[in-house]
Amino acid sequence: MEKTLRLKAKELLESGEVKVVIGYGWNRSKTRTTPVFITDPADVDTLVWNPLCVNNLSLYLTRKYKEIKALGRPAIVAKGCDIRNIVVLITEGQFKREDVFIIGMTCNGTVYKQDLWKGELTPNIMPTKCHNCDVRNPHVTDFVVGEKSTFTPPEVPTGMVYDKVKDLDSKSQSERWAFWVKEFSRCVKCYACRQVCPLCYCERCITEKNMPQWIETSAHPRGNLSWNLTRAMHLVGRCTFCGECERSCPVNIPLNLINQKMIGVVKEAFDFKSGYDEKTHPPMIVFSPDDKENFIK
Amino acid sequence: MADKILKKADLGKLIESVTGKGGRFVAPTTDSRQIVFKKVKSAEEIATDYILARNSFKEFLFPQTEVVAEFTLGKDTVDMRGVEVHAPQTVIFGARPCEAASLKGMHALFTWDFIDEFYTKREDNTVVVTVGCTKADDACFCTTVNLSPASTEGADVYLREAGESYTVEAITDKGKKFVEAHAAVFGSGSVKADPLVMPEKIANIDLAKVSERLKDKTHYDDKVWPKLTRKCIGCGACTFVCPTCRCFDIVDEGTAFEGERRKNWDSCQYDTFTLHASGHNPREHQHQRWRNRFMCKFNFFPEKFSGKGCVGCGRCVRVCPVRLDITEVMEEFSK
Amino acid sequence: MSGHTEHSAPTGGYEPKIMAFVCNWCTYAGADLAGTSRMEYRPNVRIIKLPCTGRIDPLFIIKAFENGADGVLVSGCHPGDCHYTTGNYHARRRWIGFKHLMEFAGIDMRRLHFSWVSASEAIKWVDLINKVTDEIKALGPFMEYKGLKATEAEQG
Ligand code: SF4
Ligand code: SF4
Ligand code: SF4
Ligand code: SF4
Ligand code: SF4
Ligand code: FES
Numbered sequence A: 001m002e003k004t005l006r007l008k009a010k011e012l013l014e015s016g017e018v019k020v021v022i023g024y025g026w027n028r029s030k031t032r033t034t035p036v037f038i039t040d041p042a043d044v045d046t047l048v049w050n051p052l053c054v055n056n057l058s059l060y061l062t063r064k065y066k067e068i069k070a071l072g073r074p075a076i077v078a079k080g081c082d083i084r085n086i087v088v089l090i091t092e093g094q095f096k097r098e099d100v101f102i103i104g105m106t107c108n109g110t111v112y113k114q115d116l117w118k119g120e121l122t123p124n125i126m127p128t129k130c131h132n133c134d135v136r137n138p139h140v141t142d143f144v145v146g147e148k149s150t151f152t153p154p155e156v157p158t159g160m161v162y163d164k165v166k167d168l169d170s171k172s173q174s175e176r177w178a179f180w181v182k183e184f185s186r187c188v189k190c191y192a193c194r195q196v197c198p199l200c201y202c203e204r205c206i207t208e209k210n211m212p213q214w215i216e217t218s219a220h221p222r223g224n225l226s227w228n229l230t231r232a233m234h235l236v237g238r239c240t241f242c243g244e245c246e247r248s249c250p251v252n253i254p255l256n257l258i259n260q261k262m263i264g265v266v267k268e269a270f271d272f273k274s275g276y277d278e279k280t281h282p283p284m285i286v287f288s289p290d291d292k293e294n295f296i297k
Numbered sequence B: 001m002a003d004k005i006l007k008k009a010d011l012g013k014l015i016e017s018v019t020g021k022g023g024r025f026v027a028p029t030t031d032s033r034q035i036v037f038k039k040v041k042s043a044e045e046i047a048t049d050y051i052l053a054r055n056s057f058k059e060f061l062f063p064q065t066e067v068v069a070e071f072t073l074g075k076d077t078v079d080m081r082g083v084e085v086h087a088p089q090t091v092i093f094g095a096r097p098c099e100a101a102s103l104k105g106m107h108a109l110f111t112w113d114f115i116d117e118f119y120t121k122r123e124d125n126t127v128v129v130t131v132g133c134t135k136a137d138d139a140c141f142c143t144t145v146n147l148s149p150a151s152t153e154g155a156d157v158y159l160r161e162a163g164e165s166y167t168v169e170a171i172t173d174k175g176k177k178f179v180e181a182h183a184a185v186f187g188s189g190s191v192k193a194d195p196l197v198m199p200e201k202i203a204n205i206d207l208a209k210v211s212e213r214l215k216d217k218t219h220y221d222d223k224v225w226p227k228l229t230r231k232c233i234g235c236g237a238c239t240f241v242c243p244t245c246r247c248f249d250i251v252d253e254g255t256a257f258e259g260e261r262r263k264n265w266d267s268c269q270y271d272t273f274t275l276h277a278s279g280h281n282p283r284e285h286q287h288q289r290w291r292n293r294f295m296c297k298f299n300f301f302p303e304k305f306s307g308k309g310c311v312g313c314g315r316c317v318r319v320c321p322v323r324l325d326i327t328e329v330m331e332e333f334s335k
Numbered sequence C: 001m002s003g004h005t006e007h008s009a010p011t012g013g014y015e016p017k018i019m020a021f022v023c024n025w026c027t028y029a030g031a032d033l034a035g036t037s038r039m040e041y042r043p044n045v046r047i048i049k050l051p052c053t054g055r056i057d058p059l060f061i062i063k064a065f066e067n068g069a070d071g072v073l074v075s076g077c078h079p080g081d082c083h084y085t086t087g088n089y090h091a092r093r094r095w096i097g098f099k100h101l102m103e104f105a106g107i108d109m110r111r112l113h114f115s116w117v118s119a120s121e122a123i124k125w126v127d128l129i130n131k132v133t134d135e136i137k138a139l140g141p142f143m144e145y146k147g148l149k150a151t152e153a154e155q156g
Helices: A002-015 A041-046 A057-061 A066-070 A080-091 A160-170 A173-185 A192-196 A221-234 A244-248 A255-270 B008-020 B103-110 B117-124 B173-181 B207-215 B217-221 B224-229 B237-241 B286-305 B315-319 B326-332 C027-036 C058-066 C087-105 C122-139 C148-155
Strands: A020-026 A033-038 A074-079 A101-105 A143-145 B003-007 B024-031 B034-039 B065-073 B078-082 B090-095 B126-131 B157-162 B165-170 B187-189 B248-254 B258-265 C018-023 C045-050 C071-076 C112-116
Touching (some): A020 A041, A074 A080, A173 A221, A221 C058, A221 C087, A244 A255, B003 B008, B008 B024, B103 B286, B207 B217, B224 B326, C018 C058, C027 C122, C045 C122, C071 C087
Parallel strands (some): A020 A074, B090 B126, C018 C045
Antiparallel strands (some): B003 B187, B024 B034, B065 B258
């Protein structure tokens, strides 16, 4: 696969069709992958593809990365799940479909965190998203690398995240409160979750607005709660469950739980799953007069 | 000759001896699938098999958020009140030699043009007990920055694993007093210390060369910065786990009537760090922010305070979501 | 409000503080009608008027709890009646998300109410406020939220 990928990258750069290829490369000791930006066709051999390619590179397509934008039209190496984020970005008018060349990678799963890699991809080190993935054959692409995957996701989504959401749902309100206060109290307000999220592309995040100060910047349980709830709310109907936020959180806050919970709510209430169709508007910017609820009195 | 030792089985007694006197005992423990420095109450909580804790112990000297004053707002008045520094007697147990070496620089900074009592009072009441490493991973690079698991810089007491015991070496006066104060817990005996691990020095890095090259400010606009660090997403996680990063922000939090002034960790990796009120940002791009962090570690800080800007603990490398490895930049600047 | 210092439950006759975020055109007018008609109802609610429910950011609600509210009420025009035609349809979508999020986070949903009250529904408004106030009064102060900072002090 790597060979096809490199050839394609070379061809794209040489023809001038794209000016930069955003992909994965090795770190010095070849133990971890890291994002690379190839501008010179001579460097395409830097590109690699393996189960350590966890990062969702679509982040670099967002408006925060002016310098990357300045390099010129990009091609991006993307897994199906990353492409879902690209799709959301397109539906939100961040750029047009033709502004990016998508090199879709057929995928058999990645590791949850790179540190877990022991040389072999086993189900227990794969994130929940991979076990339920319906985009192993990437769905919106300009070029596909790799053999068709025959994997079919389970009818009913399964895995740790779903189990935990169910478990929390079945608990009492005060137990849920205690759970989240404990989890969020560890938050150090580094905002890595936001920085790594391709959908948190605001140039000035609400936490950085201080006139008035909407969210207390101090890392104490009250400020942390409002931060984490607000971010979750801003991702409703948009989050694709790529898992980057949880992966990047230095204190292991289970952000996937809250995101997956809200994905379920959106599915149930609006019959919508984000990141599949670049022509459908995301649910939170549209409405239907027939929206159902039973709690507004 | 019999040496001072601490039997691992006696750790519980040491904790009791410290907490019995009203102090807090901080050690690496498991929390949410990570090893972290936390207050512990019993020996069972202390992790034994770890390389480094996820966080550096700096948060016990320099908390991520602390109240430094309180205020009440009247119609035309502001009533501002200072608060007592919360500085309990603290023992940091199981720190690694690399991170302890950060303390000299921290002290220099917090006593530079102003004595920050919120730091110094805690520092006075803190005893740092390091344990020489018998394990390392591929992110450890202490030896590359002229430290090693055998370094005692910054430690008050230096321990080494020795089977079921630790060998004990009091380094500073504070350390000696600590060992005396808890004399009943320490024993003597002759044990053989387990071998220390020595991470391999990274071949292509020459620290002197790095600082030499950084002195010449023409590198500022060098293309090498965006090339190496464009992938940085500015999350600041590296600065939060770093034992020598020490930037903070002062914020007022409260209602229209009352509130508190807080000192919160800040990070040079945030775009708001240097954002002017006018909207101008002298460090507009992420690579410039990254350059600042690198400069801070290997140029500004060592020059100004002769303390170590980077102790090679490798935390930033481990935590980085895009695996931006500071040693790869050091390598580039050793050329 | 002194949410920043209140860490212990008040003693004596407890009266809850309830924040109401309402739209200008329907619910506010409804509340106004209740007032001009001299209807009596519980005095615990502080009303904040906004142009439209579409302007009610969920953050307002979080902020209200943060600053010491024991309960929050959000109300606007009935679907189809929004002065700006669609503001409340958008708001309704957002509330559906927000309500589930708050529930998942473990907020006691008896402290957070949503309603549609039109300009002529003074009686509905009065009944609603009385009911909500009594319910929240019975629950007592929202100590879970007010206690959040105290949690921090223990860690130090
Ligand atoms: S979710 Fe699907 S496309 Fe994404 S890494 Fe897992 S298997 Fe691959
Ligand atoms: S990444 Fe984790 S610790 Fe950092 S702000 Fe987000 S939730 Fe908090
Ligand atoms: S949390 Fe909200 S405001 Fe902040 S960057 Fe994300 S979407 Fe934007
Ligand atoms: S919120 Fe997290 S899981 Fe959802 S899109 Fe953003 S980074 Fe991915
Ligand atoms: S942890 Fe990595 S991505 Fe985050 S600010 Fe530091 S170098 Fe940049
Ligand atoms: S004006 Fe009342 S809801 Fe829009």
